[in-house]
Amino acid sequence: MSSASVSPDVALAARGVCVRFGAARAVDGVDLEIGAGEIVALVGESGCGKTTLARSLLGLVKPAAGKVEYGARPLGYSRGDLKEFRRHVQLVLQDPSGSLNPRHTVYEAVAEGLRIHGVSDGEEVRVAEALSKAGLRPPERFFMKYPHELSGGQRQRVVIAGALVLEPDVLVADEPVSSLDASVRGEILALLLKLRDELGLSVLVVTHDLGLAWNIADRVAVMYLGRIVETGDTAEVLMAPRHPYTKALLSVVPEVARQAPIVLVGETPDPSRIPTGCRFRPRCPVYAAGLPAEVAARCEKEPQPVLPPDRGHHAACVLA
Structure with a gap:
């Protein structure tokens, strides 16, 4: 699987993916x-399934049904297939302190991927280039430093450099700025935008923060209880949300909130006990406020649809 095999339109895709734990x-x-060359934000509360979906897109969890495609090709799950795939699709974790071995220097941390994949030519040059792309310049100044000698933002840049050293097509960033101070968050988000623009990278950003999506994403997908409930261009979704869940999440985002916060009742339901009909119905403020009988019946009985993968603005709600 080579970079040349990647579709010019779609870098990475989930097609009807189902993941079950019991x-x-x-x-x-x-x-x-x-x-290709797009930043997508996958947004939702803790427990909604977004990290599990991201892990399936990385080949870390094999779907019970459906498939993952890299370019136009289904992902294979043999050891060789996965090793080659992970040269092209790299993970950036949320906690740089937990991602970096405290006993490894920055050089060793960034070079690790090269060594795992047997890339031995020009190792020092590749490490220096990756650190430079991640904004750590001059890179040689950081080679022999240990994680505890770096700031939080610098540690996250080392993690990003470790992903970039293999020259991937896609980054999957799981809450990439959640552990950072507000002053540093903007720098890391700006770096991801710069990498997209300069390297043509595709990026999936997994986050609970719709405000982050507003600042970085081309498109946004809102996830609730295992399904995407709304998706579309970021400006369309955030300026004219259709699903009550999206509206509730947006009501607490200072950058885009245009109404009083919407308080959702209860916690995200147990994914082993998904409600009939619309799975958001038990927490939906619109349903709770009262609906015409025929509309309420649809909410109660009609299974929530799987949204199509095309780039339109879609919402899985009978009220949308």
């Missing part, structure tokens, strides 16, 4: 595309 439907028939 009776729990953690991911329940999801279609999602990350276009």
